[in-house]
Amino acid sequence: MPNSHAMEVEQKVRERLPSPKRRKQGPYAVFECFQSIPCNPCYTACKFGAVKPLTDINDLPEVYYDKCTGCGLCMTACPGLAVFVIDETYSEDKTVVRIPYEFLPLPQVGDTVDAVDRDGQVVGKAQVVKVQKFPNKTSIVSLAVDNSLAQTVRGMKLAVTEGNGAFSAPRCKGCGESIVCRCEDISMEELLKTIGDGNLTLNEVKLATRASMGPCQGKTCISLIMKELSTAAGKPVEELGGPRYRVPVKPVTIGAIRGDRSK
Ligand code: SF4
Ligand code: SF4
Structure with missing residues (x-):
């Protein structure tokens, strides 16, 4: 059962999601730095002009969803690990949630892992469908989760898994x-x-x-x-x-x- 903090943030995120029509067109980025973090690397990293210029450096970034390709460049640039890319077009019953990941070892494609919410509470299982490494050491792990968990899952635990070299x-x-x-x-x-x-x-x-x-x-x-x-x-x-x-x-x-x- 998600706790109140995780649910509170999830509610804020749901209120800012792109339209249902846009969500069916492909992956999109969601920004979750609701703590007034004074930075903007996500804005400078986006090559598509999809992040609106910030009027105040503390502002939560907003996205032009008609320009966002879901490329994830903003994810790897964000120091707060506060950006996620969601792909609701992955399959009929699964959504892919792309998360920034800075632990080692990295999971491997095909691993089944524990999917966790914003407070690290396990909310279900996820399958790792892609792992991307970047020079700045923020990797991106793509997790296939049940559609109902698309806005709930924001991390993973490799510890309790099936069929992989787990570490705890x-x-x-x-x-x-x-x-x-x-x-x-x-x-x-x-x-x-x-x-x-x-x-x-x-x-x-x-x-x-x-x-x-x-x-x-x-x-x-x-x-x-x-x-x-x-x-x-x-x-x-x-x-x-x-x-x-x-x-x-x-x-x-x-x-x-x-x-x-x-x-
Ligand atoms: S996912 Fe890519 S296109 Fe979308 S806001 Fe981030 S950097 Fe820009
Ligand atoms: S880089 Fe991350 S923490 Fe900084 S404004 Fe962008 S999304 Fe928020």
Whole structure:
């Protein structure tokens, strides 16, 4: 049963989907960075002019669906792993959900994997139908899922699978190269070393690495850091004490702070 956060985001995504007619014409991109992330690589990556220019760098991108080809270039450029491509034309009863994937090892075509929602909860099974590697290390994995899960599945777990070389450990060979904090370019290896050096609180990790102190202010990395701190401490995340957020909750111009609403 999906939890309330995953359902809330799914509802927002459903409200922004292209028309039913467009959805039957081929793959389309959906953008899910509802956290006011101040960036626009998706806009610059799109070669088809399908991402509308942002009037505010914090805005959620909008798509000209008549121009979007579902190529996925925006997916590999997005630092927040917030773009997905959906193909509802794959077959009569299956939809292909293309997800950005930065774990190793990559799954293989033909693998059956656990399909998960936006909070990592298993919601069904998926079959891997395509795996694409890109130089920036954000791969794209195409998952065939039941049509009813087209807007629910946004990830996969390779751990509980049938017929593949499954892994269940959170740290696999090569996982250390995965980037945890995109803004400050902190890898998993650096994070684990910092924790191993005795930095066992979020503040200590921030002071040692600058993780979570970049433009996105931890929107992407804090949950990953807290998970590793929880593993190291052997305590649930809730017992560790999370970050203290201060206003403004999203980046604003100096003019806006001055009170000039036009800035
Ligand atoms: S999927 Fe391709 S065409 Fe569509 S918005 Fe992304 S980059 Fe542009
Ligand atoms: S988080 Fe991703 S989808 Fe959102 S604006 Fe940045 S690049 Fe675009």
